[in-house]
Every structure is written in C-alpha cells, then in structure tokens.
Amino acid sequence: MKNEFMQKALELAKQTETDIPVGAVVVKNGEIIASAFNTKENDNNITSHAEILALCRASKILNNWRLDGCDIYVTLEPCPMCAWAIMQSRIKNIYFGSYDAKYGAFSKIKLEQYSDYKPAIYGGICEPECDEILNEFFKRIRA
16 A cells, blocks of 8 residues: 555656656545645745645645644655654654655654654655656756
8 A cells, every 4th residue: 555655656756847856645544635746946935845735735625734644655755844844744654765865854864853743754665766766857957
C-alpha cells in the first residue's frame, strides 16, 4: 500500500516543469484525500511546496487543521518549514522517498526533537525512483 501512495506522489512530482519535482499525497483511512506538487517558481510563493499545498487541501476537505489519523507521502524528505507544518497538523505517519543530505528536517536537523508531537517517520520509500526524478531535473537545469 505504501508504494501505491508513493507512486502517486511520484506521478505528481513529474507534473512540474519549473520547480524541483516533489509530489505529496495526504492519506486518510487508506484513501488519498489531497495531493499537490511544488509550484513555488510558478506561483512566486516561497510556501508553495508540495507538502504545504497538500496539507492545506486536506484541511479544507476535513474542515479542520488537525489532520488526526492522516499520513503523508512525499517524494523528498521535507524541509524544516514543511516538516514543522506536518507535525503541527498532527499527521500520524510521514513517509518520504529521497533523503535530503543538506536540509533534511528529520535525517539532518532532527526537527522532531523540538516538538511534543512525535509522528512516525519512514524514509527511503521508493528511494531510487525518487532520486532519479530529482537527479534528472538538476542535470537538465544545470545543462
């Protein structure tokens, strides 16, 4: 089941042309309730990260900022801004694909240690596929 949701996040990541290809889905009771991909460049908005957009959409659908019982799947380890929003929303499980060696909120910064809320965090889900999309994007923009 986890791979199915990460595959959907990967499909979303591929939809952006100008932004770092990151996709995110929010799942509740085994169903995707919200999804998004990065649109920061397109929107000229620093907060238009896939995770933030997906959380906002899920909150509207559930009519609550508390996303109790929800999980999030994201193709790249969340940055500190996104990770803090995820934890504040009370997401139960965080699944991510690629590790962010520089800005990874969980693997590098260990942001969860600063919060009373402790979600379960799982990295490396479909990591080779997630890495490939990112590597291809950065090769293209550096060419």
